[in-house]
Amino acid sequence: MCGIVGYIGEKQAAPILLDGLAKLEYRGYDSAGLAVYKDGAISVQKAVGKLVNLVNKTDGGASLDGTLGIGHTRWATHGKPNETNAHPHTGSRFSLVHNGIIENEAKLRRKYLKDTEFVSETDTEVIVRLLDKFTEGGEDVDVAIMHLIDVLEGSYALAIIDSLDGDRMYAVKNKSPLLIGKGEGFNMIGSDAMAMIAHTEWFYEIHDKEFAIVSRDGVEIFTSYSQKIDREPYKAELDLSDVSKGTYPFFTIKEIEEQPLVIRRVLKEYQDETGELYIPEEILKDLRECDKIYIIACGTSYHAGIVGKYFFENISDKPADSYVASEFVYNTPKLTEKPFFIFISQSGETADSRAVLVKIKKMGYKALTITNVKGSTLSREANHTLLLYAGPEIAVASTKAYTAQVAVLAILAAAVENKIGINLKYELAVVANTMEGLCSDSELYSDLAREYLQNTRNCFYIGRGIDYYVCLEAALKLKEISYIQTEGFAAGELKHGTIALIEEGTPVIAIITQNNIDLNTRSNIDEVNARGAKSLIISMRSVSSHGDQIVVGDVHEMLAPLVSVVPAQYLAYYASYQRGYDVDKPRNLAKSVTVE
Numbered sequence: 143m144c145g146i147v148g149y150i151g152e153k154q155a156a157p158i159l160l161d162g163l164a165k166l167e168y169r170g171y172d173s174a175g176l177a178v179y180k181d182g183a184i185s186v187q188k189a190v191g192k193l194v195n196l197v198n199k200t201d202g203g204a205s206l207d208g209t210l211g212i213g214h215t216r217w218a219t220h221g222k223p224n225e226t227n228a229h230p231h232t233g234s235r236f237s238l239v240h241n242g243i244i245e246n247e248a249k250l251r252r253k254y255l256k257d258t259e260f261v262s263e264t265d266t267e268v269i270v271r272l273l274d275k276f277t278e279g280g281e282d283v284d285v286a287i288m289h290l291i292d293v294l295e296g297s298y299a300l301a302i303i304d305s306l307d308g309d310r311m312y313a314v315k316n317k318s319p320l321l322i323g324k325g326e327g328f329n330m331i332g333s334d335a336m337a338m339i340a341h342t343e344w345f346y347e348i349h350d351k352e353f354a355i356v357s358r359d360g361v362e363i364f365t366s367y368s369q370k371i372d373r374e375p376y377k378a379e380l381d382l383s384d385v386s387k388g389t390y391p392f393f394t395i396k397e398i399e400e401q402p403l404v405i406r407r408v409l410k411e412y413q414d415e416t417g418e419l420y421i422p423e424e425i426l427k428d429l430r431e432c433d434k435i436y437i438i439a440c441g442t443s444y445h446a447g448i449v450g451k452y453f454f455e456n457i458s459d460k461p462a463d464s465y466v467a468s469e470f471v472y473n474t475p476k477l478t479e480k481p482f483f484i485f486i487s488q489s490g491e492t493a494d495s496r497a498v499l500v501k502i503k504k505m506g507y508k509a510l511t512i513t514n515v516k517g518s519t520l521s522r523e524a525n526h527t528l529l530l531y532a533g534p535e536i537a538v539a540s541t542k543a544y545t546a547q548v549a550v551l552a553i554l555a556a557a558v559e560n561k562i563g564i565n566l567k568y569e570l571a572v573v574a575n576t577m578e579g580l581c582s583d584s585e586l587y588s589d590l591a592r593e594y595l596q597n598t599r600n601c602f603y604i605g606r607g608i609d610y611y612v613c614l615e616a617a618l619k620l621k622e623i624s625y626i627q628t629e630g631f632a633a634g635e636l637k638h639g640t641i642a643l644i645e646e647g648t649p650v651i652a653i654i655t656q657n658n659i660d661l662n663t664r665s666n667i668d669e670v671n672a673r674g675a676k677s678l679i680i681s682m683r684s685v686s687s688h689g690d691q692i693v694v695g696d697v698h699e700m701l702a703p704l705v706s707v708v709p710a711q712y713l714a715y716y717a718s719y720q721r722g723y724d725v726d727k728p729r730n731l732a733k734s735v736t737v738e
């Protein structure tokens with residue numbers, strides 16, 4: 143989704159802003175822009191498409207002189223991705239960038255801006271016009287910002303500069319993420335710490351409906367009613383090397399290959415001083431006392447959630463279900479008497495999931511967030527948080543966060559009650575080793591992707607039980623980065639309709655890791671083969687057969703998703719790479735989906 147960077151200091155702002163925007167490219171965008179203040183005027187440059195277009199247009203930022211500025215990458219919601227709709231938006235006095243959606247923009251246009259001529263199709267322009275309006279009688283900017291917070295409904299993270307003031311910029315936030323980077327002789331604003339980590343590792347949080355005045359040597363944070371807030375900065379646990387590709391051609395492959403390390407890190411982080419796996423008692427109490435666990439998530443996190451449901455039911459014997467957040471919020475099922483909610487989100491910022499969290503909190507229920515991002519919205523707003531410790535996930539396609547989510551869910555389920563006596567500390571260590579073995583077979587996956595996926599229009603993943611859950615994730619991975627239309631299917635359900643789509647040469651990939659259903663899935667493979675399918679089998683050694691193309695080493699059956707997903711991630715990666723796509727930034731997608 144959209145990205146924001148702001149800088150005020152002694153150096154030229156534009157190159158720093160462009161560099162910050164480059165760090166946010168992973169979030170997905172379709173246009174970019176900069177606004178820089180100099181001598182009582184603001185200069186704006188925008189470009190559609192990749193950031194490099196803006197870099198070229200501004201000669202790497204050199205053509206925009208000034209030490210105060212804001213930048214933005216836009217993922218279109220209101221209006222087409224063109225230069226007019228790109229941010230920054232500029233009125234008669236202010237220039238601003240915005241992440242989020244203003245829900246009452248039509249009402250605000252009618253009430254305050256009847257005679258205003260708008261140039262863009264965006265909701266953002268309403269904000270800048272309002273700011274002009276609220277200061278036209280000579281009101282102070284901070285008073286106008288408080289007025290703005292009062293009238294705006296929806297989500298917004300704003301960075302604002304004023305053509306009448308070269309010594310400050312403003313940050314305003316509601317629901318959309320925004321941070322202030324604290325420097326020496328400079329300060330920054332960013333929608334994500336990554337945009338600023340090359341310059342500082344110290345950050346201030348801004349909470350909903352707060353605003354900040356950011357100058358070269360200070361940051362002041364206020365409530366929406368002008369009360370100054372005394373807030374200490376915190377040090378980000380982020381390393382610059384975490385956000386660079388190193389020798390890898392794409393973040394996607396780097397992150398796939400980090401998975402053994404991530405599993406080991408999860409194991410380490412969830413051990414107590416005696417070396418036993420540990421989950422805080424207050425979380426376990428809530429989980430043990432509830433009568434059903436409702437897992438809420440989107441996309442890949444939802445796919446981890448359905449594996450989590452399996453763990454709670456099969457390891458802890460606790461009723462659980464996993465729901466797609468965007469459905470749950472408006473089509474809420476009848477809840478049990480004592481529900482407990484688990485939100486799973488890599489970014490911790492997903493608007494659909496947050497909408498459910500807001501709803502269930504209003505209903506008086508408690509929630510735990512499992513996320514990769516400390517201090518993220520879903521983490522702050524839930525009663526408890528468990529972190530994934532996966533390190534920053536930059537590629538749009540989630541890989542290492544999925545396996546970290548599944549591992550944390552297994553640890554959590556076993557901590558609630560370990561009815562099957564699984565030794566997770568040992569079994570997860572086996573998983574990490576097996577993953578390592580899988581990562582040394584990348585040539586095989588590359589060859590298979592070329593053979594099965596290079597020219598196909600569509601593809602099917604089939605499996606049963608927990609393998610079916612992995613098929614859903616494998617299919618999402620393949621379709622989102624290679625654009626091959628792929629469906630994950632319950633193998634037994636195929637013959638009830640979908641088998642009609644099998645033609646000569648249609649790739650059908652089966653995942654087979656479970657002892658009780660391996661023969662059934664193999665029969666389904668025979669059925670599709672008889673209709674011309676080109677089948678590829680990913681099996682676990684204990685249930686493998688001669689001729690299976692990918693055989694993964696044995697792990698505890700319950701943890702099979704952690705290893706069977708790895709070849710599927712590789713196949714998706716190579717299918718995209720071999721087609722010449724930008725694997726890390728698939729079209730139309732954003733890393734952190736902060737609009738509903």
Ligand code: M6R
Nearest residue numbers: 441442443487488489492539540
């Ligand atoms: O940050 P979240 O885990 O809440 O994001 C949820 C989905 O948007 C995300 O998993 C998406 O499906 C990925 N592109 C999958 O690779």
